Amino acid sequence: MIIVLSIVSFILDGILLRYISPNSIFLPLLTIISLVIIFPYFNNNHYRYFKYIAILGLLYDIVYSNTIFFNFFIFILIGFIIDFLFYILSNRLSITLLISFISIVLYRMILYLFSVIFNNVDYNHIFLIKNIYSSLILNLLYCIILYFISLYYSKKHKILRTK
Amino acid sequence: MYKRRKKINKKKIGIIIFIIIAIIFGLIANIFNTERNLTVFEKAIKDSVISIEKIIGYPVNFISKKIIENKDKDDLYEKYKNVLLENETLKNTKNQNEELKKQINELKALLNINNILSDYTYLNATVISRDLNNWNNTITIDKGESSGVTIDMPVVINEGLIGKVVKTSSFTSTVRLLKANNTNDKISVKIKNGNEYIYGILNGYDDSNNTYIIEGITQNVDVQLNSIVTTTGIGDIYPSGIVIGKIVGVSTDNFDLANILQMKSDVNFDNINYVTILKRNITK
Numbered sequence: 407m408i409i410v411l412s413i414v415s416f417i418l419d420g421i422l423l424r425y426i427s428p429n430s431i432f433l434p435l436l437t438i439i440s441l442v443i444i445f446p447y448f449n450n451n452h453y454r455y456f457k458y459i460a461i462l463g464l465l466y467d468i469v470y471s472n473t474i475f476f477n478f479f480i481f482i483l484i485g486f487i488i489d490f491l492f493y494i495l496s497n498r499l500s501i502t503l504l505i506s507f508i509s510i511v512l513y514r515m516i517l518y519l520f521s522v523i524f525n526n527v528d529y530n531h532i533f534l535i536k537n538i539y540s541s542l543i544l545n546l547l548y549c550i551i552l553y554f555i556s557l558y559y560s561k562k563h564k565i566l567r568t569k
Numbered sequence: 570m571y572k573r574r575k576k577i578n579k580k581k582i583g584i585i586i587f588i589i590i591a592i593i594f595g596l597i598a599n600i601f602n603t604e605r606n607l608t609v610f611e612k613a614i615k616d617s618v619i620s621i622e623k624i625i626g627y628p629v630n631f632i633s634k635k636i637i638e639n640k641d642k643d644d645l646y647e648k649y650k651n652v653l654l655e656n657e658t659l660k661n662t663k664n665q666n667e668e669l670k671k672q673i674n675e676l677k678a679l680l681n682i683n684n685i686l687s688d689y690t691y692l693n694a695t696v697i698s699r700d701l702n703n704w705n706n707t708i709t710i711d712k713g714e715s716s717g718v719t720i721d722m723p724v725v726i727n728e729g730l731i732g733k734v735v736k737t738s739s740f741t742s743t744v745r746l747l748k749a750n751n752t753n754d755k756i757s758v759k760i761k762n763g764n765e766y767i768y769g770i771l772n773g774y775d776d777s778n779n780t781y782i783i784e785g786i787t788q789n790v791d792v793q794l795n796s797i798v799t800t801t802g803i804g805d806i807y808p809s810g811i812v813i814g815k816i817v818g819v820s821t822d823n824f825d826l827a828n829i830l831q832m833k834s835d836v837n838f839d840n841i842n843y844v845t846i847l848k849r850n851i852t853k
Contacts, residue, residue, distance in 0.1 A: 420619070421626040423699045425633060427839040468611045469618045470698065472707075472736060472743060473600045524598050528776065 407559060408444045411552065412462055415440035420470065422544075432544040433537070437466055438513055439545050441481065442506045443552045445488050446497050447560070452489065459485045480516055484509050499553055506549045507542065514538045606720075612738035619697060619709070619741055689808045692716060692846040697741065706749035710844055713740045721806050723847045728835040729812040730800065731844065742846075746838055747781070747813070748774040757803040758783060760796045760816060760830070767792065768801060769830065771813065780817060783830040790828065792819050798832050808847060 415436040422434040441459055448455040463481030467474050488505055495501045514537055522529045607615070641648075694716075698709040712718050714737050722734045724744045733754070736743035747754070756771040760783070770785045786792065796816045802809025818831035 417618075417622055417625055420622045420698055421629055424626065424697060425629070426699075428699055429839045465614065465618070468614045471700070472607070474611065476597070476600045520597065524600075530776065533776075 407556070407563075408447050408458070411444055411556065412437065412440040412458075415548075415552075416462070416465065423470075431540045433541045434548075435510055435513065435541050435545050436548050437462065438484065438509050439506050439549045439552060441484060442488055442502060442509060442549065443556055445485075445492055447556075455489070456482060456485055476520070480513060483516075484512060487512065499550065502553050503546060503549055506546060510541050510545055511538055514541055607736055607738055615738050616713075616740045619711075623697065623711075689847040692718065692848060694742075694844050694846055696842050696844065706746040706838075707735070708744050708746065708841060708844075710742050710744060710846075711740065712846060713738050713742050715739050717848065718742045718846055723800075723807045723811065724844050725811055725847060726836060726841060726844055728837075729814060730807070730834075731836055731838070731841060733806060734846065744844070747771075747834070747836075748838055756807060756813070757801040758798050758813060759801045760786075760792060760798050762790070762793055762796050771798075771832070775831070778831065780831040780833050781814060783816075783832055784822075784827065786828040786830060788821060788826060788828055792816060792828060792830060794819070811847070 419434050419436045422432075422436075426432055426434065441462070444458075445455060448458075459481045460478055463478040464475070466477040466481070471477060488509065491501075491505045491508070495504075514534070518534050518537065692712060694710040694712040696708050697711045700707040710724075718734055718737055720734055720737060723730060724732050724734060730747060732744045732746040732749070734742045735745045745754070757768070758771045759766040759768050767786055767790055769783045771781055772784045773782050774780075775782055783798065794816055798813045798816065800807040800809055800811045800813065814832045814834035814836075816830050817833045820829050820831070821827065822829055
């Protein structure tokens, strides 16, 4: 279940990028969403969760961004935040959406900050804001779909998930 | 004595922290370096994941192709008439081209020249992925080292030059687009100003106006608007005569000594699906 969700999101990220223009308001970050959705299925096995998202981050680095070990660390950082937020909040759709929102905003901001410092990109806050809201619509919609699919599947197959 | 040791320790810790920060910054700078070559491990993973993606994405690709085909069918007769007209002029151009090629070859043999600046062969490719973080401005294409693609090969589409290859794996290549504003991507260009050419350097992209900046032109030259800008062929990367864009504005630098030209490209960088890689013919 965990592997299927994350691999499908990972591959969908790549497929959608072929058809979606970089200036569109539907920029995909589906792999980040899958990090939020799969968390409850690790049943507080933090070591396994972080090992898993580190591998996913490394794959993301190699296949999509050509920046080895960068997404690896960002995914772990986002993992910590997801872990913390799920620890203080309950696992409901609204909370999952909120955590996805925070993860996307954080991911975009960190990446932009590092691009400005190290990649010769001029700082432009309008561009950053546009980039953040363009990443929200499609990904939050995907989050809702994935949430219900995972809930249905876990109920049907009686898979344990943290409440 | 104890206080002194404590002071030294604090100094040492400060130096160690400074070194660690410097190393981290160095590593991150290296991570973001788009000129970095991919390792064998990275190449293997990238190739295999993109192959899987291609297979899974085949139905989506098929459906989107069918939709485009159906849209195109709407004004098929109009297009057919236009193609017939274009075909007539194309026949003449083709004959002229063949004649010119023949003459060039004869002159090359006569003058004992191996290479000319406009010699290149074509390799067509499809865009299979775009950069997830659109400020990097790179695209991934489905031709790699196995098709003879190497780093620094120029990439064009019908409307003109779009960039160059910066990374290659066995079956894919990463192309950095011209608008990426990379300091290493200065291109020698020539502007057709009436009957003569003016030479300059394409030096970056202005995000606020969506124009390219051309520098290195003296102020006493009167540059006409809408002049065509092409590559000069000087340097190892870009062959001569590839269209880049049109001049849309002329201004002067801070000291009023040189002209700065604004150039607009006809390329829609948000909608690039098929590209052509130019392989420059250089025989030594």
